[in-house]
Amino acid sequence: MSTTTSARRAFDTLIAERGLGFGGDYNPEQWPAEVWREDVALMREAGVNLVTVGVFSWAVIEPVPGAREWAWLDEVLDLLHAGGIAVDLATPVASPPPWLGIRHPETLPVDRDGVRLIAGSRNQFSPASRVYREHAAALTRDLAERYAQHPAVRMWHVGNEYGQIDHGDEAAREFRRWLRDRYGTIAALNEAWGTAFWSQRYAEFEEILPPRRMPYLVNPTQSLDFRRYSSDQLEDCYRELRDVIRAAGATQPITTNFMGFHALTDYWSWAGEVDVVSDDQYPDPASADSPASIALVQDLMRSLGGGRSWVLMEQAISATSWREHNLPKSPLRARRDSLQAVARGADAVCYFQWRQARAGAERFHSAMLPHAGADSDVFRGVVQQGEDLRRLAPVAGAGIQAEVAILFDWPSWWAGEEPARPTERLSTLTELGRWYRELWRRGVAADLVSPASDLSRYRVVLVPHSYIVRPSTATALRDAVGSGAQIVVGAFSGVADENAHVLTGRSPVLLRELLGVSGEEWGAVPDSGSALVFDESWAAGRDVEAPGASILAERLRVDGADVLARHADGDLAGVPVLTRHGVGDGTAWYLGAIVDDGSLSALIGDVLGTAGINSALGGRAEMLPDGLEAVRRGDVLFLLNHSDRHIDIDIDIAEGGTRVDLLTGEKTDRTVGIAPGDVRALTERRTW
Ligand code: GLA
Numbered sequence: 293m294s295t296t297t298s299a300r301r302a303f304d305t306l307i308a309e310r311g312l313g314f315g316g317d318y319n320p321e322q323w324p325a326e327v328w329r330e331d332v333a334l335m336r337e338a339g340v341n342l343v344t345v346g347v348f349s350w351a352v353i354e355p356v357p358g359a360r361e362w363a364w365l366d367e368v369l370d371l372l373h374a375g376g377i378a379v380d381l382a383t384p385v386a387s388p389p390p391w392l393g394i395r396h397p398e399t400l401p402v403d404r405d406g407v408r409l410i411a412g413s414r415n416q417f418s419p420a421s422r423v424y425r426e427h428a429a430a431l432t433r434d435l436a437e438r439y440a441q442h443p444a445v446r447m448w449h450v451g452n453e454y455g456q457i458d459h460g461d462e463a464a465r466e467f468r469r470w471l472r473d474r475y476g477t478i479a480a481l482n483e484a485w486g487t488a489f490w491s492q493r494y495a496e497f498e499e500i501l502p503p504r505r506m507p508y509l510v511n512p513t514q515s516l517d518f519r520r521y522s523s524d525q526l527e528d529c530y531r532e533l534r535d536v537i538r539a540a541g542a543t544q545p546i547t548t549n550f551m552g553f554h555a556l557t558d559y560w561s562w563a564g565e566v567d568v569v570s571d572d573q574y575p576d577p578a579s580a581d582s583p584a585s586i587a588l589v590q591d592l593m594r595s596l597g598g599g600r601s602w603v604l605m606e607q608a609i610s611a612t613s614w615r616e617h618n619l620p621k622s623p624l625r626a627r628r629d630s631l632q633a634v635a636r637g638a639d640a641v642c643y644f645q646w647r648q649a650r651a652g653a654e655r656f657h658s659a660m661l662p663h664a665g666a667d668s669d670v671f672r673g674v675v676q677q678g679e680d681l682r683r684l685a686p687v688a689g690a691g692i693q694a695e696v697a698i699l700f701d702w703p704s705w706w707a708g709e710e711p712a713r714p715t716e717r718l719s720t721l722t723e724l725g726r727w728y729r730e731l732w733r734r735g736v737a738a739d740l741v742s743p744a745s746d747l748s749r750y751r752v753v754l755v756p757h758s759y760i761v762r763p764s765t766a767t768a769l770r771d772a773v774g775s776g777a778q779i780v781v782g783a784f785s786g787v788a789d790e791n792a793h794v795l796t797g798r799s800p801v802l803l804r805e806l807l808g809v810s811g812e813e814w815g816a817v818p819d820s821g822s823a824l825v826f827d828e829s830w831a832a833g834r835d836v837e838a839p840g841a842s843i844l845a846e847r848l849r850v851d852g853a854d855v856l857a858r859h860a861d862g863d864l865a866g867v868p869v870l871t872r873h874g875v876g877d878g879t880a881w882y883l884g885a886i887v888d889d890g891s892l893s894a895l896i897g898d899v900l901g902t903a904g905i906n907s908a909l910g911g912r913a914e915m916l917p918d919g920l921e922a923v924r925r926g927d928v929l930f931l932l933n934h935s936d937r938h939i940d941i942d943i944d945i946a947e948g949g950t951r952v953d954l955l956t957g958e959k960t961d962r963t964v965g966i967a968p969g970d971v972r973a974l975t976e977r978r979t980w
Contacts (some may be wrong), residue, residue: 299567300600303545303639304689306446307376310341311685313603313640314678316342316660320368321352322649323948328368331647334374334666339678340377342640344605345369347382347452350416350431351389360434373444379940380547381445383435383533384451385428387414388501392427405505411655415502419577420466421527425532432533436540440641448546450533453572455556459502463525468497470521484791485513487972496892512710512792519706523558529605531565533650549605550596552589553721558702560742563596564599570603572644574612575629577619583632583921583934584732585725590636592700599691601639604630607644610670620658623673624969628932628964631676631684635923635930641681641690647897650759654921683954684973685872690926694737695905699758699765700724701743707792708759708784711908715816717843723782725755728890730896733886733915735907735922747772751903753779754896764803773806773878778903780881780895784814788839799846807882808853811846817885823860824869824891834894841885843867848884857891910944917941920966927955933966940965950974 307313315335320328335343346353353361372379392409393400399421404410408414417424430926432450439445475481478496487493492511503510503518534546545567550559552571558817563569571593575582593602609626630641631656631713648659660674687759705720731738739750743765747753753772766786770781786800795801798810824839839857845864853873869887873880881899883892893915900913907913908922908929914924919935928951929951933939942963945951951974952958966972 294484296567297691299543299545302543303447303568307601307639307688310378310636312681312688313342313378314338314681315340315342315640315646316344316643317347317606317645318345318350319365319645319647319649320345320915321349322651323647325367327647328371332377333369333663334661334671334893335377335646337672338660339682340646340660342378342380342446342642343372343646344380344382345372346384347449348384348387349382350384350387353435354389354431357391357395359942361818362438365439369439369442369508374444375440376658377444378446379442379444380447380449381435381439382449383428383432383451383537384736385417385432385450385533388417388424388427392424394415396421396423398462399427401456401458402463404459404503406459406874408460417456418460418462419454419456419522419529420458420460421461422462425529428529429532429536433534433540436537436542440537440540440542440718440767441678445544447533447544447568448537448542450530450546450548453513453529453549453551454500455551455554456526457522457556460502460887464501466525467502467518467521468500470502470524471517472497472519476864477916479918481497485511486791486793487511487578489910494826509712509720512707512712514708515710516703516792520558520703521554523561523702527562527565530562534565547603547605550593553592553700555706556858559592559596559746560702568603569593569600570605571943572606573633574606574608576615577621577625578617578690581729583919583932586629586731587632587636587732587923588725588728590633590638591728591738592740594637601689601737603632603638603640603642604638605642606644607633607641608658609660609674610662611656612924613654613657618656622969623669623676625970626673627677627680628934628969628971631680631732631930631973632679632932633920634684634687634960635921635925635932635971635973637692637925641677649935661662680955686954686975687925687928690928691857692737692925694739695750695903696725696731696736696738696754696900697741697745697747698728698738699755700740701758701760703779703790704758704760708757708787710792714784715844717755717816718784718810720759722744723757723886726892727754727896730893731900733893733919734897734900734913735909735916735920736900736905736913737908737923747777748775751777753777754782755780755785756782758785760788760790760792761800761802763802766806769803771804773875773880776877778879778881778899780883780899783846783885788957798849803880804851804871806875806878808875809848809850809868809882809884810869811848813847813886814872816842817842817845818862820862822885824857824887825860826857827850827855830898834898836890836894838887838888840893842888843886845869846883853882857887859885876979888955909941927976929972931966931972931974932965933968933970936968938967943974951975952977
């Protein structure tokens with residue numbers, strides 16, 4: 293058994309022993325020792341069973357170079373262990389002490405304008421700096437050797453939210469090394485970067501720099517490769533420390549906290565390196581869309597882990613303090629956010645942070661134990677959540693079955709958002725979110741897939757916007773349609789190859805045969821939009837008011853596909869927008885413009901219906917009442933009411949069975965009522 297497999301098993305064992313994980317970042321070094329006992333007592337009262345310790349404690353452990361101040365940490369770990377609270381021990385490498393940057397300025401990152409960043413905040417390290425890496429590794433080695441066998445330590449947390457970028461000289465050297473590995477020769481690099489354009493040809497690798505401040509537009513492939521390199525460099529930082537922890541004899545699972553769709557880290561590449569996927573999530577209480585948007589992130593986390601359960605490592609119990617205007621969350625909302633994560637595959641829900649800071653930049657960021665203390669609605673809400681999570685223990689480890697896949701790829705996102713495109717208004721994440729929302733509103737489960745994923749088990753594959761489509765992805769999509777799947781490809785997909793070079797010929801070059809449609813020009817749509825008309829047979833029964841296209845449209849011609857909608861007037865009058873091409877038992881749909889929500893909804897509804905996809909409620913994937921989220925994890929049906937109205941919904945109950953709400957212990961009828969903001973977790977039981 294490989295270490296990763298056994299370490300993953302150790303995580304599952306922890307959850308099996310203690311129930312779903314519940315807790316948060318715990319920073320005892322910011323408080324006098326007298327407070328620690330009260331912390332442990334209140335954690336126990338709240339049912340906290342997992343805390344992350346030491347994330348920002350480097351300067352406390354190593355106040356001067358080479359020092360090791362362990363006494364406080366020994367005491368904290370012993371106290372937590374005595375209290376039955378498991379520790380996710382952090383390598384405190386995200387914020388080096390000021391002395392490191394003073395003595396070794398090359399450890400500090402340099403931004404694209406050549407400004408070297410200084411200590412006094414956090415994250416002031418260059419992932420490329422050898423000296424930083426040596427200091428971080430030495431500290432991690434000593435930490436792991438000291439605590440690998442400590443009974444409190446059940447998990448390791450490397451760094452914090454890896455997402456730093458550096459444009460300095462050491463980064464330049466590392467970037468060149470990375471480019472040599474990728475291309476071998478400078479001629480190959482010149483070819484890949486298209487340096488014949490604007491006289492950018494390089495004679496040797498030594499001439500290459502990271503993209504820094506330049507007079508005008510940057511070479512898009514240079515930018516793309518710098519993003520790839522930066523993600524790989526950070527991943528290497530993580531891997532180096534993970535291996536140091538293992539070498540010290542630690543057998544616990546090792547993780548680092550991801551940040552959803554984070555722009556600097558290609559998590560498809562990282563995911564195989566962590567024993568358990570964990571993520572930090574801060575849905576904005578001010579945004580009505582946040583339940584669907586965060587569900588998408590949660591489905592990404594489950595998908596990154598190959599369907600296994602994941603850890604919600606950080607969230608806010610009430611307000612954050614880093615937004616311009618920070619709305620608090622009610623305890624009801626905070627509870628629903630936590631239960632939503634569990635519904636979507638989390639086996640632990642944790643917060644930033646346990647005790648609210650009284651000093652420092654995050655003094656107004658909410659915490660499980662607020663400034664006001666335990667006599668507060670926030671803390672009473674925390675205690676309630678501890679109770680809820682105990683009741684949900686039966687879902688631990690259970691998975692979610694999805695028959696719908698959505699393609700998402702970091703390099704494609706990066707390349708697709710380089711400047712100087714037909715329009716800068718087209719956003720990969722916005723399109724992804726809009727398409728996903730149509731599934732979410734119908735209670736349809738979906739996996740996120742990468743270009744390398746196996747698509748053969750999906751009945752529907754959605755490609756909302758993938759600027760790069762590789763030949764292997766085109767083959768996988770063709771095979772999926774060949775085996776009967778519905779695939780839907782959105783506008784401006786399959787435009788470029790892996791080097792971000794535009795493919796020549798009628799577009800999308802690698803998919804046009806499969807789609808039975810091809811285009812010759814993409815153009816921005818005027819601000820007034822472009823009205824659409826549906827084909828009569830398709831429009832029947834679809835109630836879309838004023839269908840229209842905006843942002844971007846393509847001049848298309850059908851080559852075998854049926855036309856379901858066309859532009860109604862203007863320059864593109866009569867040009868197809870939505871097409872459907874039957875191929876064997878499957879269908880390839882194409883959307884040659886960014887269309888309004890109603891049209892998109894009609895399209896996705898039709899695709900799901902054609903594929904016979906069911907909702908979590910059991911029947912056909914119909915639209916759920918507004919604000920209701922339905923997801924089935926294992927044999928538990930979660931119903932979350934994100935609205936401020938009472939919702940009644942009919943559910944499937946097998947003959948002779950009944951459904952019991954794990955959260956209340958009550959039996960339900962076929963019609964289930966869900967109060968505003970409430971959550972039901974219904975499990976099926978046979979009564980005979
Ligand atoms: C991130 C960090 C935490 C804290 C929170 C505040 O998640 O990892 O240290 O700064 O943000 O929301």
